[in-house]
Amino acid sequence: MAETQRSWCVVGGGMLGLTLAWRLSEVGQQVTVVEAAPELGGLASAWQLGGITWDRHYHVTLLSDSFLRTLLKEIDLDDEFEWRITQTGFYADGGLFRLNNAIDYLKFPPLNFIDKVRLAGTIMYASRIEDGRSLERVPLTEWLIKLSGKRVFELIWRPLLRAKLGDNYTQASASFIWAVIRRLYAARRSGLKTEMFGFIPGSYDRILKRLSERLTARGVSLELGCPVESIERTGNGVQVRSRLGDQQYDQVVVTLAGPLASKVCVGLKPEEKERLEGIVYQGIVCASLVLKRPLTQYYLTYITDETIPFTAIVEMTALIGTEQLDGRSLIYLPRYVTSEDPYWALSDAEVEEHFMAGLRRMHPGLAPDDILAFRISRVRQVLAISTLNYSDRLPPMITSVPGLHVVNSAHIVNGTLNVNETVGLAESAMPKLLAAAEPSGQSD
Numbered sequence: 282m283a284e285t286q287r288s289w290c291v292v293g294g295g296m297l298g299l300t301l302a303w304r305l306s307e308v309g310q311q312v313t314v315v316e317a318a319p320e321l322g323g324l325a326s327a328w329q330l331g332g333i334t335w336d337r338h339y340h341v342t343l344l345s346d347s348f349l350r351t352l353l354k355e356i357d358l359d360d361e362f363e364w365r366i367t368q369t370g371f372y373a374d375g376g377l378f379r380l381n382n383a384i385d386y387l388k389f390p391p392l393n394f395i396d397k398v399r400l401a402g403t404i405m406y407a408s409r410i411e412d413g414r415s416l417e418r419v420p421l422t423e424w425l426i427k428l429s430g431k432r433v434f435e436l437i438w439r440p441l442l443r444a445k446l447g448d449n450y451t452q453a454s455a456s457f458i459w460a461v462i463r464r465l466y467a468a469r470r471s472g473l474k475t476e477m478f479g480f481i482p483g484s485y486d487r488i489l490k491r492l493s494e495r496l497t498a499r500g501v502s503l504e505l506g507c508p509v510e511s512i513e514r515t516g517n518g519v520q521v522r523s524r525l526g527d528q529q530y531d532q533v534v535v536t537l538a539g540p541l542a543s544k545v546c547v548g549l550k551p552e553e554k555e556r557l558e559g560i561v562y563q564g565i566v567c568a569s570l571v572l573k574r575p576l577t578q579y580y581l582t583y584i585t586d587e588t589i590p591f592t593a594i595v596e597m598t599a600l601i602g603t604e605q606l607d608g609r610s611l612i613y614l615p616r617y618v619t620s621e622d623p624y625w626a627l628s629d630a631e632v633e634e635h636f637m638a639g640l641r642r643m644h645p646g647l648a649p650d651d652i653l654a655f656r657i658s659r660v661r662q663v664l665a666i667s668t669l670n671y672s673d674r675l676p677p678m679i680t681s682v683p684g685l686h687v688v689n690s691a692h693i694v695n696g697t698l699n700v701n702e703t704v705g706l707a708e709s710a711m712p713k714l715l716a717a718a719e720p721s722g723q724s725d
């Protein structure tokens with residue numbers, strides 16, 4: 282059935298907002314995307330660093346990322362993926378170890394034989410659980426210690442969790458690690474059991490440019506550099522206030538993180554605001570470095586030493602190859618942080634000093650003139666932590682204000698934050714949004 286044409290405003294031009302705009306325009310809706318930043322993409326946007334353009338935060342796609350790959354097929358980009366097998370390292374006890382296959386694992390010195398059996402058993406067990414919902418009631422730390430033992434938790438799980446969640450891991454439920462393990466298992470090619478990571482040459486910059494061209498061709502307006510100040514129901518629709526003035530739409534979908542959405546949406550009930558503001562987010566302080574030479578062969582190096590100020594090293598060029606970047610190497614040093622982390626108060630120069638000291642401890646051969654560029658990204662609301670009983674406390678997508686909807690990454694339940702799940706969230710929200718836009722349709 283053809284949809285009645287309505288005017289829609291999508292607030293936030295990240296991958297979620299852009300996918301919603303793509304789907305709404307596909308069914309004939311008139312769409313405007315309003316984005317605060319001067320460019321599209323949000324967390325997935327690209328930036329300039331030492332003369333190269335690449336993602337502000339590291340991004341890979343898995344072979345099994347079917348929602349994202351379907352979207353990229355529609356904009357004629359899926360064929361451009363390059364798929365590679367990557368290597369993983371582990372920095373423990375002052376040494377760097379390979380950890381790619383069963384043989385590396387059996388040789389891995391920090392764990393004894395019993396530890397290894399318990400760790401492998403935990404992963405196998407988690408990968409076979411079909412529905413992670415019941416794990417939402419179980420504290421993550423408790424679950425892992427029960428299955429793997431305290432030693433394995435301290436030596437392996439804690440550093441892995443800190444690399445993904447920072448100190449927020451203490452608040453997470455066991456459904457978080459279940460979702461991570463499930464995603465990584467889905468990535469393995471059947472039979473070979475090998476992870477394949479993919480990227481599009483040119484980075485997300487290329488994806489975002491193509492998406493923006495195709496959206497424009499469908500008549501979607503993309504308003505950049507326009508922070509939305511407030512959204513309010515008026516007699517004849519929903520009014521969005523920004524530097525464009527007060528604009529009226531039939532329907533508005535806000536894709537901003539909970540506390541930001543709560544701030545701009547006027548007229549929500551106190552319990553709706555409480556739910557939006559009650560989501561625990563983790564942030565990130567993430568450095569990008571351009572180096573003259575490769576650092577290691579590992580795409581990802583986990584770090585068990587908590588005196589190193591970042592939680593992992595992501596060597597992007599170990600995946601994409603230095604030929605993408607005129608022979609230079611690109612690495613990221615992420616520090617996942619709680620909202621109280623002392624790093625929020627540090628200047629960029631101080632963060633650089635601490636991070637470089639940590640990197641030189643791990644790689645004493647790294648000379649100052651090996652570093653060609655260093656740039657820091659900070660984002661306060663990156664990932665909604667799957668706290669205990671998370672799904673029971675989710676804010677509604679269809680709010681009590683007619684025509685005003687909030688869909689954001691906090692609605693990814695029992696999943697991990699990645700573009701595939703973000704696109705999947707847009708797909709699952711679409712029928713609810715279209716139904717709510719009908720005259721009788723205010724329900725979630």
Ligand SMILES: Cc1cc2nc3c(=O)[nH]c(=O)nc-3n(C[C@H](O)[C@H](O)[C@H](O)COP(=O)(O)OP(=O)(O)OC[C@H]3O[C@@H](n4cnc5c(N)ncnc54)[C@H](O)[C@@H]3O)c2cc1C
Nearest residue numbers: 293295296297316317323324325338340341508509699700
């Ligand atoms: C360090 C890091 C590594 C990652 N690695 C991967 C990976 O390897 N693979 C993968 O698939 N995914 C990865 N992701 C996750 C991926 O980036 C996200 O899933 C995705 O980009 C989220 O999109 P979004 O639209 O939900 O949110 P966002 O990108 O946060 O979009 C929200 C948008 O709203 C805008 N906004 C905020 N306030 C206003 C306002 N008042 N008015 C208008 N606009 C506003 C923001 O500027 C932003 O553009 C990673 C993320 C990070 C941070």
